[in-house]
Amino acid sequence: MYLSDFNSLDEATARDIARVWAAVPAWVDAVVAGRPYASIDMLTARATELAKGWGPDELGQALSQHPRIGEKAEGAGAEATASRREQSTMTDADPAVVAAITAGNAAYERRFDRVFLIRAAGRTPDQILGELQRRLANDDEAEVAEACAQLAEIALLRLRGAIDG
Numbered sequence: 001m002y003l004s005d006f007n008s009l010d011e012a013t014a015r016d017i018a019r020v021w022a023a024v025p026a027w028v029d030a031v032v033a034g035r036p037y038a039s040i041d042m043l044t045a046r047a048t049e050l051a052k053g054w055g056p057d058e059l060g061q062a063l064s065q066h067p068r069i070g071e072k073a074e075g076a077g078a079e080a081t082a083s084r085r086e087q088s089t090m091t092d093a094d095p096a097v098v099a100a101i102t103a104g105n106a107a108y109e110r111r112f113d114r115v116f117l118i119r120a121a122g123r124t125p126d127q128i129l130g131e132l133q134r135r136l137a138n139d140d141e142a143e144v145a146e147a148c149a150q151l152a153e154i155a156l157l158r159l160r161g162a163i164d165g
């Protein structure tokens with residue numbers, strides 16, 4: 001869709017679209033409230049700025065829309081479609097790597113009590129596994145910051161994939 005379309009959509013429809021980018025209600029409302037955007041750069045700058053305030057609560061809100069790495073997102077919704085596209089690198093992954101990621105996901109959830117979140121697009125399964133194992137050693141605060149940064153990267157990738165200047 002063009003930026004002009006996003007600018008002129010009714011609030012509810014604009015929120016439905018921004019919610020696919022990151023299912024963080026306050027962030028969705030603020031991104032939509034910032035319309036009309038003069039350029040895609042202004043939109044991405046505001047979306048990035050607003051994501052800087054994310055913490056454990058926002059992670060919890062957004063994670064319901066992100067299947068585990070290596071798990072196929074079910075359904076035909078926009079979020080599931082985006083997840084499948086982003087995780088397509090896992091489709092032909094080495095079974096040993098998939099097994100290690102699955103075990104790593106379980107270890108991560110035991111350690112941090114939430115799903116491991118990473119911007120999967122542009123990463124190989126090996127790179128994802130390496131990041132998972134590295135981040136497992138993070139302390140709580142550092143890991144919240146890393147997970148929020150990944151959530152923001154996913155949001156900006158989805159935003160840029162949805163809106164043409």
Ligand SMILES: NC(=O)NC1=NC(=O)NC1=O
Binds near residue numbers: 087116121
């Ligand atoms: N648990 C996850 O990291 N999920 C995901 N990462 C992505 O880039 N897309 C997802 O659905």
